[in-house]
Amino acid sequence: MRYSTFAVMAAIVAASGCVSVLPEPTTPEALYRLDAASPQALPATVMIREPEAPQIMAGRAMVREDLTGAMRLVPDIEWAGRATRLMQLALVDSFQGGEGGAVLPESGVGASYEFSVRLTTLGFVGDRAVCEGTATLLDTRTRELVHQDRIERDRAAPDSDPRDLKAVSEDCVADFADMLVTAISSK
Template structure:
């Protein structure tokens, strides 16, 4: 009996604690990168994975660096999906199929000649300035041999100080970064020429 009463009081106390917790704040707007304005052909099959990143730069939140160098979450705005996934989708769009090859998402499991391994080094705001920094490595899919590496940066200025304007600047900076990496992949991902057949004896 005493145990039952104790459990009842514990349950009541837990319910009271839960009821006073603040409700999660819903974002006022969800943002995407938008369509890529420039595309690049590829001459081989390139597998594109989501870029690696910290949760702060590659998640759904948008971070801004304050005057003291601390990163804080921008209230009221978020990405519609994780930033890493949005970059992967933008890359697949930027590498078009007008060449002899095609870009495919890594998770499709399709056989590829090359794989794009990349990382978000920075994707944040500094006041009204959006900035993006990506490191990209192109490797041969079978041998894992490194073909080429690059590091690209971009920035974009927001049209105003509102968080919505700053989020749009972030999308612009993200598209610009992805476009630079797409140009790199287009240039370096070239399938090897097949070896000529030996003549019959």
């Protein structure tokens, strides 16, 4: 009898390990990526760093901030990757031709300039889709500040439609790319 009680207890413990108490992860209804701006020639080689952003904005989830300042994740909709990485890749893809080019830090290529962005807002704020950030261009040899500018883009998004956030994010990428070309060309 003692052996059968032990066997039953072992079977119960083993079976309980097969039952998950965690909810099944939901599959998003849609994934969004960022497309590059119209390609421009770059007069020098520039290292494009991944933008810095608060962790809640830098991930895959799309974020909505209500009028009280509370941040919530937009359900069932996500970026196709980390939002900051998508923005970095879209920036790199915004350049072709010219005497230089845009490179990723992990490429190991030496660059004349380093471009970084600090995003302060990337998401829905009230009934608007918003992308805001400060872009900085440094001379990699001297570490001197070449140019710094703030980019702010927004558009009406009364229904928090992710297509509006995608569009405003792509507008931000285009503005960052334009700023970069102008700053290097005027140096």
